[in-house]
Amino acid sequence: xxxxxxxxxxxxxxxxxxxGERFEFFLDIEVDEEDELYTDNGLMLKVIFSLETGxxxxxQYYFIERSSEKVLDFALEDDEEKQVQEYCQAQLPQEDMKx
Numbered sequence: 549x550x551x552x553x554x555x556x557x558x559x560x561x562x563x564x565x566x567x568g569e570r571f572e573f574f575l576d577i578e579v580d581e582e583d584e585l586y587t588d589n590g591l592m593l594k595v596i597f598s599l600e601t602g603x604x605x606x607x608q609y610y611f612i613e614r615s616s617e618k619v620l621d622f623a624l625e626d627d628e629e630k631q632v633q634e635y636c637q638a639q640l641p642q643e644d645m646k647x
Contacts, residue, residue, distance in 0.1 A: 549585075549628050552576045556641050559596070568600030570607070573636050585622055590614030597636040604637040 559570040573595040579585045596608040606629060611620040624632065 549583075549631070550578045551631070551635050552578055554635075554639060556636075556639060558641060566598075568598055571597045571599070571636070571640065573597055573639070575632065575635070585611065585620070587613055587620075589616060591620075593632065595632060595636060597633075597640075599637075599640065604633060604640075606633050606636065 553576040554573055556571055556573045559572050561570065573593075575593040575595060577591050577593050579591065585591060590613070592612045592614055594610045594612055595606055598605050598607050609624065609632065611622050612618065613620060
């Protein structure tokens with residue numbers, strides 16, 4: 549799995565119920581044609597990522613077929629989840645983060 553790009557935004561918590569910051573990432577991903585995730589329509593990975601005291605964590609994710617926006621029922625392998633966590637941590641939208 550290769551992450552080729554992303555969009556990200558801060559998720560607002562108007563009632564202050566959640567600790568830390570929450571971000572929504574849409575990762576553009578490519579997989580090998582032989583991978584069970586492969587689709588001609590392209591893939592995205594929607595990720596809810598939290599940041600508390602400098603520690604980032606993937607809270608939730610969904611594979612989405614790009615053209616149909618259909619949610620696919622697959623899970624990340626441990627090494628892939630670590631890759632996604634590291635990528636999201638490195639790509640946090642810094643200029644928008646609360647002080």
